[in-house]
Amino acid sequence: MSGAIVLGNGHVVTGWEDPTVISEGAVACEGDRIVAVGPEAEIRAAYPAARYLDAGRGLILPGLVNLHHHFYSALARGLDPGVEMLDFPAVLDRLWWRLDRALDADAVRLSALLSAADCVRWGCTTVFDHHASPSFIDGSLDLVAGAVNAAGISAVLCYEVTDRNGPEGTAAGIAENLGFLRAHIDDPRIRGVFGLHASFTISEATLDTVAESRPPGTGVHIHVAEHPVDDRFSRETFGATPVQRLQRHGLLDDRALLAHGIHVEDEDYDRVAAAGSTIIHNPESNANNGVGRLDIPRAAGHGCAIGLGTDGMSSAVLRALRFAFLGLRGGAEDPTLGFETVPRLLATNSRVAGRFLDEPLLGQLVPGAPADVIAIDSSPPTFLGSENWFGHLVYGSSEAPVRHTVARGRVVLDDFRHTTLDPAGLASEARVLSGALWARFHELSWNTPFLGPSADASKESLR
Numbered sequence: 001m002s003g004a005i006v007l008g009n010g011h012v013v014t015g016w017e018d019p020t021v022i023s024e025g026a027v028a029c030e031g032d033r034i035v036a037v038g039p040e041a042e043i044r045a046a047y048p049a050a051r052y053l054d055a056g057r058g059l060i061l062p063g064l065v066n067l068h069h070h071f072y073s074a075l076a077r078g079l080d081p082g083v084e085m086l087d088f089p090a091v092l093d094r095l096w097w098r099l100d101r102a103l104d105a106d107a108v109r110l111s112a113l114l115s116a117a118d119c120v121r122w123g124c125t126t127v128f129d130h131h132a133s134p135s136f137i138d139g140s141l142d143l144v145a146g147a148v149n150a151a152g153i154s155a156v157l158c159y160e161v162t163d164r165n166g167p168e169g170t171a172a173g174i175a176e177n178l179g180f181l182r183a184h185i186d187d188p189r190i191r192g193v194f195g196l197h198a199s200f201t202i203s204e205a206t207l208d209t210v211a212e213s214r215p216p217g218t219g220v221h222i223h224v225a226e227h228p229v230d231d232r233f234s235r236e237t238f239g240a241t242p243v244q245r246l247q248r249h250g251l252l253d254d255r256a257l258l259a260h261g262i263h264v265e266d267e268d269y270d271r272v273a274a275a276g277s278t279i280i281h282n283p284e285s286n287a288n289n290g291v292g293r294l295d296i297p298r299a300a301g302h303g304c305a306i307g308l309g310t311d312g313m314s315s316a317v318l319r320a321l322r323f324a325f326l327g328l329r330g331g332a333e334d335p336t337l338g339f340e341t342v343p344r345l346l347a348t349n350s351r352v353a354g355r356f357l358d359e360p361l362l363g364q365l366v367p368g369a370p371a372d373v374i375a376i377d378s379s380p381p382t383f384l385g386s387e388n389w390f391g392h393l394v395y396g397s398s399e400a401p402v403r404h405t406v407a408r409g410r411v412v413l414d415d416f417r418h419t420t421l422d423p424a425g426l427a428s429e430a431r432v433l434s435g436a437l438w439a440r441f442h443e444l445s446w447n448t449p450f451l452g453p454s455a456d457a458s459k460e461s462l463r
Contacts, residue, residue: 004030004047007373008040010055013389015364016347021386029371032408037365053404055375059397062363063125063372064317065349068259068280068309071115071129075434088227088291094446102440103133108140110430112147117421118315120412123374123402125153126353130195130221132160137172141180145190152412152420156356158195158221163203170206181215191356196222199242200233207249219255226260227291243268252277262292273303278352283324285311293331296341307352308345318398325394343390371409377401
């Protein structure tokens with residue numbers, strides 16, 4: 001069994017829902033599957049010829065899943081828009097919508113490679129990326145998929161359909177999603193989902209086209225009520241909330257991924273729960289943009305499944321988890337909250353990713369599961385067991401570096417060193433390329449027209 005890998009000398013946490021904790025534990029992988037989990041002495045005796053990865057007495061966990069990322073934001077770090085941005089609509093209009101229009105093929109490729117390398121660094125082995133590059137649509141998802149393949153991780157990708165760039169942009173975005181979905185329908189590691197921007201930039205006709213054209217079983221990945229503008233504009237222009245619009249077009253189902261879901265009424269949380277859709281909490285991004293905070297207990301109380309994303313802020317899923325935990329307690333002024341609800345975010349992430357990738361055991365360290373395993377360099381200083389593993393994770397290990405990342409049986413981070421990508425080399429290339437990208441950015445105008453009876457009326461309703 002010379003092709004086997006054993007990750008040992010650590011504390012194995014077998015999953016996110018009622019996990020078993022095995023001190024002095026190990027995980028054996030062969031091919032792209034986990035083949036054994038248990039006490040290290042037994043595992044090493046069963047696989048004597050396996051390659052051994054030393055976890056340094058840290059935590060051995062399932063590979064992490066990020067349900068909402070924006071790879072293209074990698075080249076925005078340090079970018080000064082040069083104009084005032086007093087609220088979130090202005091941030092969209094003056095920063096992100098200018099940046100996505102400035103992206104070309106090289107920028108898409110490089111930002112995806114940088115973000116994929118960061119996923120590996122932080123132990124994220126499956127990522128859902130929401131892409132937009134209006135000046136380079138055709139083939140953009142193939143470049144993102146190429147970066148994911150180069151990194152060795154898994155992904156569910158989409159292109160952001162919106163009407164804000166005119167009918168040609170809308171049609172091209174729909175075509176890009178459809179082409180990618182069909183090309184990757186049976187891919188074991190990279191799949192598609194239909195991307196939509198947000199209700200306030202999508203017309204009824206576009207939602208009709210998406211509903212009619214998407215292949216059976218295809219979900220949508222859309223921003224929902226991240227800011228009150230989405231709800232207000234949707235009501236004023238379309239006579240329905242963003243959630244109601246998805247429902248009446250047949251797009252609210254068990255594969256609908258609703259990023260943010262902050263400014264949602266109780267009746268719409270009920271609709272989301274009844275449809276089996278997933279709300280994706282992005283706590284760091286929400287704080288950064290000043291848009292509010294998802295009330296996790298409220299949404300969960302209506303039966304909503306809630307996952308976790310980073311929304312392009314970073315690729316550090318456990319850091320986002322810690323932020324979600326502390327934000328919940330701080331926002332509610334209640335130090336008793338979090339231990340019941342926040343661990344479920346990780347479980348939801350794995351369950352949703354497994355549904356899209358046809359891997360029901362994804363996110364579990366059990367025989368037959370995908371060989372997605374990480375080792376965090378955080379040796380617990382106190383007792384670690386099944387009753388307190390989350391306390392160790394959120395208070396200690398969430399800020400610790402990842403020592404090893406194994407993605408589908410491939411060692412992509414080995415003792416803190418990347419084996420598939422060269423992050424330093426990519427950063428050097430990016431420092432050159434970003435100069436031209438930023439120059440294009442500053443040449444572009446802002447005040448992008450929104451949907452509505454007229455551009456002026458649309459802008460007034462946003463204010």
